[in-house]
Amino acid sequence: MIELNSVSGAFTLLSSDINAWLYLLPGLAIGLVFGAMPGISITMAMAFALPATLYMEFLPAIVFLTAIYTGAGFGGSVPAVLMGIPGTSSAVATTFDGYPMARKGQHSEALGIALASSVIGCLASYVMLFVLIVPISGVVLKLGPLEMFAVAVWGMLLLGSLAGTQMSRGLLAGTFGVLLGTVGMNTAGFVRGTIGIPWLLDGVPQIPAMMGLLAASQLIGLINTTYLIEDEGSRNISFAKILGGVRQAFRYPTIIFRGSLIGVIIGAIPGVGSSISNLLSYSETKRNAADGDTFGQGNPKGVIAAEAANSSSEGGAMATMLALGIPGGGATAILLAAFAMHNIVGGPSFIAHNKDIVYAVIFSNFAQAVLLFFVGLGFVYVAGYVVRVPLRFLIPSVLVVSTFGAYAIEGSSAGPITLWVFSVLGWAMVRYGYPVAAAVVGLLLGSLLEGNLLRTNQISGGDFIGYGLERPWALVIFALMLGSILLQVISKRRRVKQAALAAAQTG
Amino acid sequence: MISKVSRRTILKASAGGVAFAALASPSILRAQGAYPDRPINIVVPFDTGGYNDRLARAFAPFLQEELGQPLTIINRGGAGALLGHTFFLQQPDDGYTILCTSAAPYLPLNVLTQDASFKLEDFYMVNLPSQDYTLMATSAGSDVKSVEDAISRLKADPGSLSVGLQPASADLVNFSILCAANQIDSSAVRVVTYDGGGPARNAVAGGVVDVGFVGGEGFLPLAEQIRPLLTFDSRKRDNWEGAIVTDVLGADADFVVGSQRGWGLHRSMQTSNPEIFKTLVGAIEAASKNPAAIEALKNQQLATDWYGPEESNKMLARTAQVMEQYIELLKGN
Numbered sequence: 052m053i054e055l056n057s058v059s060g061a062f063t064l065l066s067s068d069i070n071a072w073l074y075l076l077p078g079l080a081i082g083l084v085f086g087a088m089p090g091i092s093i094t095m096a097m098a099f100a101l102p103a104t105l106y107m108e109f110l111p112a113i114v115f116l117t118a119i120y121t122g123a124g125f126g127g128s129v130p131a132v133l134m135g136i137p138g139t140s141s142a143v144a145t146t147f148d149g150y151p152m153a154r155k156g157q158h159s160e161a162l163g164i165a166l167a168s169s170v171i172g173c174l175a176s177y178v179m180l181f182v183l184i185v186p187i188s189g190v191v192l193k194l195g196p197l198e199m200f201a202v203a204v205w206g207m208l209l210l211g212s213l214a215g216t217q218m219s220r221g222l223l224a225g226t227f228g229v230l231l232g233t234v235g236m237n238t239a240g241f242v243r244g245t246i247g248i249p250w251l252l253d254g255v256p257q258i259p260a261m262m263g264l265l266a267a268s269q270l271i272g273l274i275n276t277t278y279l280i281e282d283e284g285s286r287n288i289s290f291a292k293i294l295g296g297v298r299q300a301f302r303y304p305t306i307i308f309r310g311s312l313i314g315v316i317i318g319a320i321p322g323v324g325s326s327i328s329n330l331l332s333y334s335e336t337k338r339n340a341a342d343g344d345t346f347g348q349g350n351p352k353g354v355i356a357a358e359a360a361n362s363s364s365e366g367g368a369m370a371t372m373l374a375l376g377i378p379g380g381g382a383t384a385i386l387l388a389a390f391a392m393h394n395i396v397g398g399p400s401f402i403a404h405n406k407d408i409v410y411a412v413i414f415s416n417f418a419q420a421v422l423l424f425f426v427g428l429g430f431v432y433v434a435g436y437v438v439r440v441p442l443r444f445l446i447p448s449v450l451v452v453s454t455f456g457a458y459a460i461e462g463s464s465a466g467p468i469t470l471w472v473f474s475v476l477g478w479a480m481v482r483y484g485y486p487v488a489a490a491v492v493g494l495l496l497g498s499l500l501e502g503n504l505l506r507t508n509q510i511s512g513g514d515f516i517g518y519g520l521e522r523p524w525a526l527v528i529f530a531l532m533l534g535s536i537l538l539q540v541i542s543k544r545r546r547v548k549q550a551a552l553a554a555a556q557t558g
Numbered sequence: 559m560i561s562k563v564s565r566r567t568i569l570k571a572s573a574g575g576v577a578f579a580a581l582a583s584p585s586i587l588r589a590q591g592a593y594p595d596r597p598i599n600i601v602v603p604f605d606t607g608g609y610n611d612r613l614a615r616a617f618a619p620f621l622q623e624e625l626g627q628p629l630t631i632i633n634r635g636g637a638g639a640l641l642g643h644t645f646f647l648q649q650p651d652d653g654y655t656i657l658c659t660s661a662a663p664y665l666p667l668n669v670l671t672q673d674a675s676f677k678l679e680d681f682y683m684v685n686l687p688s689q690d691y692t693l694m695a696t697s698a699g700s701d702v703k704s705v706e707d708a709i710s711r712l713k714a715d716p717g718s719l720s721v722g723l724q725p726a727s728a729d730l731v732n733f734s735i736l737c738a739a740n741q742i743d744s745s746a747v748r749v750v751t752y753d754g755g756g757p758a759r760n761a762v763a764g765g766v767v768d769v770g771f772v773g774g775e776g777f778l779p780l781a782e783q784i785r786p787l788l789t790f791d792s793r794k795r796d797n798w799e800g801a802i803v804t805d806v807l808g809a810d811a812d813f814v815v816g817s818q819r820g821w822g823l824h825r826s827m828q829t830s831n832p833e834i835f836k837t838l839v840g841a842i843e844a845a846s847k848n849p850a851a852i853e854a855l856k857n858q859q860l861a862t863d864w865y866g867p868e869e870s871n872k873m874l875a876r877t878a879q880v881m882e883q884y885i886e887l888l889k890g891n
Contacts, residue, residue, distance in 0.1 A: 192760055193765060196750075236638075239725055240751065252640070253636045321760055377756070377760055463634075463641075502753065506751070510767065
């Protein structure tokens with residue numbers, strides 16, 4: 052799979068052009084800052100930088116943009132950990148355990164864990180890309196609606212983990228989220244639930260809605276608290292603790308590996324990407340962990356799972372873009388536009404004729420991942436000071452920034468309106484004991500679930516089982532899913548038995 | 559921490575700000591200056607990265623040169639361009655807002671199927687250089703060898719092939735025209751609907767659907783993974799193999815062209831600001847004929863051909879007419 056000629060060609064390319072290296076650092080920094088601002092998505096950060104790349108050579112331009120991609124991918128996790136607000140939709144699962152860790156005063160550790168998992172996930176994804184770019188691209192296009200539906204259902208299993216103590220309320224909240232996700236024009240051209248508002252035709256604006264649900268439930272709940280962290284002694288930000296978090300991440304290589312694998316595969320599927328992969332990885336890790344019950348209360352494994360998956364999705368999306376010339380999401384669409392600006396068309400012929408450039412992009416991403424570690428350390432250290440800001444300043448500031456972000460991402464007041472409506476909704480859900488996160492998951496998965504179920508129906512002419520038998524990959528996904536659930540049941544039973552045994556021995 | 563800034567200081571600062579804003583916006587003070595005396599907005603009713611966005615961004619530097627003022631691109635995507643088109647018409651017709659859009663099929667669709675608050679005639683097309691077309695294609699490894707093969711299979715059993723396309727599109731109209739001409743019951747065909755041209759093309763290339771009817775220009779990057787079967791145009795386009803529609807359905811074949819994309823203005827400007835109107839049309843014509851612009855856009859696979867306002871408006875009206883005949887189909891009934 053690896054062609055040594057091209058590899059050495061890539062090294063020549065990279066070593067001959069100092070410019071390709073000069074843009075790494077500013078790219079990462081821009082990405083981190085933009086990604087950390089709630090509402091500014093990875094795509095927007097890249098679109099913002101796109102005009103500047105017109106005046107660069109091809110390779111530096113792509114390196115600059117992918118550095119922003121990498122930086123923004125991690126940037127989104129910083130507010131997710133510190134304030135429970137995902138900076139981008141790919142950091143939703145990071146809030147589940149990262150934010151509880153921060154509230155317990157383990158913000159330094161959580162940020163260190165997130166950073167290390169992101170860096171390793173990113174590295175791992177590019178290693179896989181390096182080896183697997185051709186086979187991945189061969190499979191991706193063959194995935195049909197049934198396979199996508201299976202992935203969405205897998206994501207929905209997460210509801211079980213988010214439900215907390217009352218399963219019925221979790222399912223209800225999740226169903227509500229799915230219903231919200233189906234608002235607008237569906238894939239067959241039918242319009243539902245827009246109550247006559249034209250901008251709802253494209254569905255509920257996901258990112259403002261998600262920020263509203265999560266932000267309000269977190270921030271309004273804090274109204275009577277003075278600081279994010281109650282204990283004054285834990286409020287300092289310590290380099291040693293961040294590094295401690297980094298070491299902690301290395302203790303769970305299987306979680307990182309599983310996360311990266313899920314991230315690469317899901318990231319490679321056009322139209323799915325990192326906002327789903329982090330949820331899948333989180334739910335798989337929780338299901339397989341011995342201490343699964345403590346997930347959601349600040350278990351570092353949850354942060355590792357989410358972060359490894361969302362940053363490795365970048366490699367998967369890049370594989371699809373490079374190998375097929377197809378953008379999997381907004382970020383790769385911008386990259387393709389940058390390709391076009393330099394008169395290069397992505398796709399199979401691009402890979403075949405420009406292997407050296409492809410490998411150069413991959414190698415520069417190795418360097419980005421390593422650099423991200425150091426830039427990220429500094430960034431995280433500074434950002435950590437948020438915990439020292441009194442909440443009476445922090446909460447209004449965050450709400451104002453979120454409002455601006457919601458406006459920026461929609462380009463009209465549809466963003467802020469959605470944010471506020473969903474803030475009230477989020478607050479009400481928390482007030483009456485419904486898990487907000489379940490609604491967010493439903494909202495993110497709703498249209499994927501519905502659109503692909505509908506297409507499966509269309510393509511099979513109603514004969515689901517007959518069609519399913521013709522789709523081996525869908526069967527594989529369903530089998531894996533069932534296996535994973537079964538495994539959980541077995542291991543849980545074993546644990547209960549062991550606990551009972553231990554209790555009997557001591558008692 | 560108590561803020562030391564007094565209310566008076568804030569008042570002073572804001573008064574200064576207002577004065578500064580007044581000084582800094584000469585456009586308000588000298589509204590009678592020669593057009594254009596401030597930056598001009600280009601409304602693109604789609605998100606960044608699509609064809610119109612790329613066209614607007616690639617063409618802007620050359621139009622800027624003609625007009626002597628910077629151009630700002632505003633993306634107003636959503637609801638099948640309805641939001642962006644409405645937004646454009648809401649702006650004053652003073653020549654400081656121009657439109658870059660897929661006039662067909664979206665303007666007729668907005669009017670016919672979405673109860674738009676505007677009429678087709680509210681828009682004046684200066685030039686529609688990009689004329690897309692429907693391409694019927696299958697994946698490169700498919701056992702469907704030709705359009706005749708596909709037609710005979712569908713004739714024998716309409717459920718034998720699955721067909722990928724976008725709902726409410728020119729492609730859907732063309733698909734049903736092809737079915738009607740060959741006595742195929744199109745309601746019995748397994749039609750699979752996709753949210754955009756990209757996903758539909760991916761499904762064709764991956765063999766997820768047996769055949770697809772999608773805009774042909776977007777297939778170019780996937781050329782190696784598909785087998786073109788039929789081009790819905792009276793001439794060969796983009797060197798695709800396979801048949802052309804007039805060969806299959808006869809010289810007077812009834813078909814709809816795909817997206818017609820380019821530059822539009824408020825029609826009301828013709829009477830309200832005739833001088834500015836003339837300046838703008840002239841600038842777009844000059845920029846479209848600029849060899850440097852043609853070269854730059856061609857390299858990005860974007861069109862610059864000059865058809866002119868008369869031809870462009872006529873083409874759009876013709877498309878709207880054919881689409882109106884298929885209104886029930888487009889509404890999804």
